[in-house]
Amino acid sequence: MRIKKIVAMLLCASVFFTGVGVTNCVGYAVESTESPEKDMKANSWRFSDGQPIEQGRSVQMYSAESDSSNAWRKVNGRYVNSKGEVIPGAEKKGIDVSEWNEKINWEAAIADGVEYAIIRCGWGMDYTDQDDDWWEYNVSECERLGIPYGVYLYSYATNTDRASSEADHALRLLQGHHPSYPVYFDMEDSSTQDVGDAMLGSIAKTFCDKVSAAGYRVGIYASLSWWNTYLTDPVFNNGSWSKWVAQWSDACTYTGAYDMWQCTEKGSIQGINGNVDLNFWMVKSSDAEPVDVEDPNVIRYSSHMQSFGWGDEVNNGCQTGMTGYAKRMEAFKINVGEGYGDLGVEYQAYVNGDGWQQPVSNGEVAGTTGEAKAIGAVKISLTGIEADKYDIYYRTHCQTYGWLGWAKNGEAAGNQGYDKRVEALQIAVVEKGSAAPGNTGIPYKKAVIACSAHVQTLGWSNTVHDGETVGTTGMAKRLEAVKIAAVDEKLNSNIRFRVHVQTYGWQNWREGGEIAGTTGEAKRLEAVQIELTGELAEQYDIYYRTHCQSYGWLGWAKNGELAGTEGLSKRMEAMQIVLVEKGGNAPGDTKGAFVK
Structure with a gap:
């Protein structure tokens, strides 16, 4: 076994002992003909002993034969499935490729409607003999032609150490490349399915965390069956991980959120000999469906x-x-x-x-x-x-x-x-x-007012803005001081406020940007008054309300009215401030803003 990493370590030591003092060395992949995975061959729902399985018509869950001459193509601006039916949410059509597809004429593929590609970089741990034979060609062609692409690595990992090496494998091959689609961790091999849901989650997290830390978007590829049966650990709910679901059918029936659907292994694309996997990049639930416009090219x-x-x-x-x-x-x-x-x-x-x-x-x-x-x-x-x-x-x-x-x-x-x-x-x-x-x-939404509060045992809160809550509810914590300011500091002189403090009563008026109340004295705020002057008073009415011990939220006060309680020894726990255009409706019920 020849290990380039050992050579690098020896070079590092040699340089250090000659007095240069270099201690930060670059690691290298293991180049070996004796990989511990050398005898492993892909076995999954789509591979048998390393060979792709020809899916028959009887494999309804995974095989989608075409019943339409327009299958998987755009018709009137919308992608359709194998039956010619519109695919809801299908935004872009892509392919995923590996050395099984051999040499691809990428220019012909683009001309035939391919909008992106997911390219296999390799499989297993970080050994150079496990690099995909056509990786360098495929990625260089996509970059030359401006084809958006992502990457996937086929996993054999049964523990986190192997997953970490698989991440190293992907990162080594990604050096110098900048995919615009995610780097996917392909979880499908039958040798890994019995390690348990929690371990599968830890394996995925190890790979994704390491690749993500290097600046790449990450994701998981698996079949519908795997998503529903094995990839059930909460870690797979990570919203920053892209989900790629393989279901060879006329529709994807996965009920969770997903980004990409692999719809068939029997795609036909110019420039590729034989069948190729087809995929659709989907509009997520939080993404927007395209607006139906008359002229999409304007x-x-x-x-x-x-x-x-x-x-x-x-x-x-x-x-x-x-x-x-x-x-x-x-x-x-x-x-x-x-x-x-x-x-x-x-x-x-x-x-x-x-x-x-x-x-x-x-x-x-x-x-x-x-x-x-x-x-x-x-x-x-x-x-x-x-x-x-x-x-x-x-x-x-x-x-x-x-x-x-x-x-x-x-x-x-x-x-x-x-x-x-x-x-x-x-x-x-x-x-x-x-x-x-x-x-x-x-x-x-334009914020005009900023507010922060000093809360019992918690100290100063983060700054909140118009309509947001400062303080706490349900924690029995008193407000001890508040700072109210204009987002535009030049307008601080247009804000006046004062507070009623336990023992001391009403304090003097403060101007925007100043602090009212006390800190370090364990004194509760009980009531507040806020008013606008000058330019702000001409444009807005200021409403505010308090959340008080025993009472909860009181009604909305306005333009210098009293809000909170007095003489009842009740703490203010939270407060909200809302600016309304002059003469506009109150944000809620104005009854019972102040109790005395």
């Missing part, structure tokens, strides 16, 4: 996402970005299609921490890259003579809030002041005067 757009970089361009009506992975959108760009005359697009980003950027247009980048900053909100409008023919609608999927309502023609969409990241963006250009693509309620 605009195209893409986004730069945390960890994953620039995504593929999408057409009018589609979503860019990703939900369910807790990743921030950092930048985006929009282009108008060719042949639309004097039509342009102008857009700008609100970057959390930086504020609104200057507008950019026609393919320029809005936002930032390489600065780890999230977009919080966007504005988009059409320009030029032809703009009068269209309305442009757009909405954002934001951290905590999910999908907000649709904004239109330059309005703000997203959030400002709450420091919530935008995770996805959907845009729809429609004929002027057409109905909105969906709900237009609350497309934009």
